[in-house]
Amino acid sequence: MTPRMYSTNSGVGRSVQRIEPNIRAFSSLRRRCAFTLVELLVVVAIIAVAGGAGIGLYAGTSQRLKLERTARAFLLTAKYARIMAIEKQREYKIQLDSQNGGFALATIEWNEASEEFEETVVSDYYCKPVEFEGGVRFEDIKVAASDADEDEEAEASIAFSPDGSAQAVVVQIGNGRTHYTISISAATGKAKIKFGELDESVEIGTIDLDAEG
Secondary structure, eight states: OOOOOOOOHHHHHHHHHHHHHHHHHHHHHHHHHOOOHHHHHHHHHHHHHHHHHHHHHHHHHHHHHHHHHHHHHHHHHHHHHHHHHHHHTSOEEEEEETTTTEEEEEEEEEETTTTEEEEEEOOSSSOOOEEOOTTOEEEEEEEOOOTTSOHHHHHHEEEEOTTSOBOOEEEEEEOSSOEEEEEEOTTTOOEEEEESOOOTTOOTTTSOGGGOO
């Protein structure tokens, strides 16, 4: 009996015909999804510009936060000095270091070891010396000198008395672009803060700064 022979050429041809369109479609899709070198360079350039802008924005925000934190610390130190002067019934002074940038609260205390009164810098949970950073500095200081103080000494400290009064003062703290102004009333010793530069028309010691809106 002669075996039958079957031709598979027609089946193979149909399979090849089905595969070839799929290959062409895949190749066309890959070409459409691919990026050219120019497109990649443009994307990289955009990412670089956006990254640089983000770094600049972060740096500017960081400097403003440091300035605000320093100005608020000065305000709280002034309020603490007034409270402590009344409570302890002795004078407290905010020492201003305009050369190095910073301030500290000091008072006179009895030293049992030396058996003498000595000036001591206050450093406790509520108040610590502050050193400026991030370009922050004293931009302007106007202190009304008391009868007991020389002009040079008055510029270097702000005195708070046991009766609640203080030296009238207006201090501007800034970083060259942003500014805060802290004012202290002579009559009440109370401190206020406002955003902006010092008002040059203010005459220290002739008006009550607490009365200003």
